[in-house]
Amino acid sequence: MKNxxxxxxxxxxxxxxxxSLAACGNSDNxxxxxxxxxxxxxxxxxxxxxxxxxxxxxxxSESSAAFYRxxxxxxxxxxxxxxxxxxxxxxxxxxxxxDDMDDDGESDVxxxxxxxxxxxxxxxxxxxxxxxxxxxxxxxxxxxxxVALSGDDLSGDDLSEYxxxxxxxxxxxxxxxxxxxxxxxxxxxxxxxxxxTLWVDEYGITLHFDGSGDTLQLDRTVSGDLMDVTNGGSxxxxxGIQSQQPYFTRNGLEINAAVEMGTFPLEDGVCSYSGLGDxxxxxxxxxxxxxxxxxxxxxxxxxxxxxxxxxxxxxxxxFDQQYTTVTSSELYDFYTGMWLTTSTAYGNSxxxxxxxxxxxxxxxxxxxxEFAYSTDWQYNVGDWAQVLTKSYAVYLPEDYDGLVFAxxxxxxxxxxxxxxxxxxxxSPEAALMDIDTVDPYRSLYFSLCY
Numbered sequence: 001m002k003n004x005x006x007x008x009x010x011x012x013x014x015x016x017x018x019x020s021l022a023a024c025g026n027s028d029n030x031x032x033x034x035x036x037x038x039x040x041x042x043x044x045x046x047x048x049x050x051x052x053x054x055x056x057x058x059x060x061s062e063s064s065a066a067f068y069r070x071x072x073x074x075x076x077x078x079x080x081x082x083x084x085x086x087x088x089x090x091x092x093x094x095x096x097x098x099d100d101m102d103d104d105g106e107s108d109v110x111x112x113x114x115x116x117x118x119x120x121x122x123x124x125x126x127x128x129x130x131x132x133x134x135x136x137x138x139x140x141x142x143x144x145x146x147v148a149l150s151g152d153d154l155s156g157d158d159l160s161e162y163x164x165x166x167x168x169x170x171x172x173x174x175x176x177x178x179x180x181x182x183x184x185x186x187x188x189x190x191x192x193x194x195x196x197t198l199w200v201d202e203y204g205i206t207l208h209f210d211g212s213g214d215t216l217q218l219d220r221t222v223s224g225d226l227m228d229v230t231n232g233g234s235x236x237x238x239x240g241i242q243s244q245q246p247y248f249t250r251n252g253l254e255i256n257a258a259v260e261m262g263t264f265p266l267e268d269g270v271c272s273y274s275g276l277g278d279x280x281x282x283x284x285x286x287x288x289x290x291x292x293x294x295x296x297x298x299x300x301x302x303x304x305x306x307x308x309x310x311x312x313x314x315x316x317x318x319f320d321q322q323y324t325t326v327t328s329s330e331l332y333d334f335y336t337g338m339w340l341t342t343s344t345a346y347g348n349s350x351x352x353x354x355x356x357x358x359x360x361x362x363x364x365x366x367x368x369x370e371f372a373y374s375t376d377w378q379y380n381v382g383d384w385a386q387v388l389t390k391s392y393a394v395y396l397p398e399d400y401d402g403l404v405f406a407x408x409x410x411x412x413x414x415x416x417x418x419x420x421x422x423x424x425x426x427s428p429e430a431a432l433m434d435i436d437t438v439d440p441y442r443s444l445y446f447s448l449c450y
Contacts, residue, residue, distance in 0.1 A: 035074040043096040044070065047078065047107045049127065058096050060089045063215070065096065065111050080109055080125050080133050081213035084142065084199055084206050088115060101139075102126055109133055131211050137181070137197050158200050166226060166235040167364065172244045175207075175226075175235055183207055188243035236364050244363070247337030248404070248445075251433055255404070257444040263288040263310060266444050268409045270309070272316050274323040277414030283315035285327065287407040289446050292391075301398045303448060307405055309388040316385050326417060327388055328410065328438075331371065334402035334447070335362045337431040340369060343424045349375045351393065358429065360402070369403070370395040394448070401449040406432075409442035 036057060043058035047067065056067040056077050063086075066079045086092070092113040101108040106127040113121040122141045125133035159181060166175040168185075173193065176184045185194040196210040204220040204227075218226040218235065226235040243250055257264040269285035286309070293304035309327050316325060331340040340358045351372040360367045371394040378387045396403060411417050416437040419426075423435060432440050 034072040036070075036072065042090070042093050045096060045098040047098050048100075049106050051105075056098075060093050060111070062087055062089050064213075065109075078132075079213075080111070080123075080135075081208075081215060082123060083135050083137070083140075083197070083208040083215060084201075085215075086113060086121065089113065092116070092121070094120075125213070133213060134210050135197065135208055135213065142199075162198075162200065162205055165238050165240065167238045167242070168228075169234050169236065169364070170244070171233065174238070174241050177205075186241065188241055188245075190241060238364065239361075242336065242362070246335045246402075247431065248334045251337070251440070253432070253440055253445065255445045255447045257287065257289075257407075257446045259289045259305070259446055259448065259450065260291060261288075264407075264444050266407050266409060267442065268412075269327060269407060269444075270311050270315055271326050271410035271417055272319070272323055273414055273417075274319045274321050277418070279317065279319060279323075280414040280417070281317050282410045282412060284312070285315060286310040286312075287329075287444055289405060289448075296398050299398050301396050301400075301449075303392070303394040303396065303403075305392050305394075305448065307390040307392065307407070307446075309390075309407065310384045311386040311388075312383070313385045325386060326410065328408040328420065329390065330406050330408065331369075331394075332404045332406055332432055333360045333362075333369075334404050336360060336402075337433065339427070339430055339432060339435060340371070341424050341428045341430075342373075344421045345373075345375045347375070348377055351391070360400075362402070367397050367400040367402075369400075396449075403448040405446040405448055407444040407446075408438055411437050 040059045041057045042060055044056065045058070046053050046055050054077055055070040057070050059066045059068070062082075064079055064081045067077045069075045069077050082089075092115045094112040094114045096112075097110040098107040099110070100106060101110070101124070104127070108127050109125040111123045115121065120141065124136050124139040126136050126139075128134045159179065162177045163179045164177060166177065168175065172187050174186050176186060177198065181197055181199075183196060183198050184192050186192055194209055194211065196208045198208065199206045204218050207216045207218065209215070216228065216230065218228055221227055224237070228234065248255075263286040265284055265286050267284050268282040269287070271280065271282045273280040287307065288310075289305055289307050291303070291305045293302065295302045307329060309329070311325065311327075330342065332338065333340065338358070338360055340356065342354060342356055345354055351374045354374065355372040356370075358369050360369060371392060373390050373392045376389045376391070378389070379385070381387045394403065411420065420437045423437070427435050432438070
């Protein structure tokens with residue numbers, strides 16, 4: 001996207017200059033030819049900045065006005081880009097002014113056109129020491145389809161159809177359109193990349209870039225999306241900014257365990273305590289996942305698997321009274337990091353006790369994930385003090401592949417452990433990095449849709 005934008009936003013006038021310079025090398029040219037006699041010049045004036053004045057000659061095209069030094073050799077001095085295409089610019093050009101309109105001692109620009117039907121278009125740019133010429137729609141008047149529009153009306157009557165957030169598909173960019181006819185391109189960190197004003201017409205919207213003066217036309221499709229015909233891109237409305245890079249990748253969270261590949265150790269994966277936290281202790285355990293069924297029918301993938309936690313004898317200290325053993329494991333979405341929230345299951349439970357439904361939204365698509373699980377605790381199984389088996393049945397769209405099982409390390413204190421039991425009401429469907437008491441970099445992650 002970045003490279004293509006460089007192509008889009010190169011001022012048309014610079015391209016025209018390149019063509020002109022190439023023409024100067026033609027063997028048919030006569031040495032000493034003066035470009036000012038070619039008929040290209042439509043106006044002239046004097047531009048003053050920082051106390052220095054330069055005499056310029058003016059040319060116009062459908063998209064811009066160029067200011068060349070008043071010399072026999074065609075040398076570009078500056079330019080402005082029109083906020084919309086003016087097809088009859090050369091024929092309708094009326095006058096240009098470089099008067100200081102805001103009394104700051106710097107030249108501003110006014111370009112006026114009188115169209116064949118008698119309507120007038122007057123475009124005004126005010127000089128800014130950082131952004132150069134900034135187009136001022138509030139001072140300008142534009143004739144469109146025979147109707148003169150000015151000030152706030154430049155955005156058109158249908159601006160409300162475009163107000164909101166649009167995602168540029170396949171790029172790390174979002175277009176934010178506001179009801180005052182201003183816009184911003186932002187990245188996934190909500191940092192402003194470009195900004196400006198816009199106009200609405202029967203085809204879609206035209207973005208004017210305040211920094212460079214360039215424009216970009218976005219056509220409205222039958223389905224209501226926006227098409228960037230110049231670059232072959234498309235934008236569609238979204239409710240919020242979502243990075244193009246998957247959440248796990250963006251945050252350095254690795255899939256560090258594998259289904260059907262045996263057990264994987266988890267440091268501090270189990271905690272034990274008696275009463276209200278007496279003798280609180282954390283130690284290691286082992287997790288593995290085995291599939292018991294994987295079927296696809298009618299566009300739905302039905303996945304059955306067991307997540308098994310093995311707790312060694314030496315991971316549970318001696319208690320002289322009844323004690324509690326806790327492990328933590330959850331399902332997440334790889335692309336958005338969303339926690340497919342469940343409530344804590346105590347002891348043994350049936351699938352009917354633990355049924356959940358969540359919708360994941362990613363890159364304009366929605367995926368409904370339905371699942372249930374049962375829990376079964378066994379004691380003194382072989383060399384293990386305890387074995388927990390969580391048996392899942394998951395139903396998901398066949399084109400969705402982002403389901404992740406996470407076995408999570410335990411907090412280092414009882415207070416946080418107790419708080420974790422209430423996370424379903426504290427942070428439902430939160431992104432993994434935002435869940436309190438969970439350290440995402442200490443977990444085991446299994447990809448379930450490999």
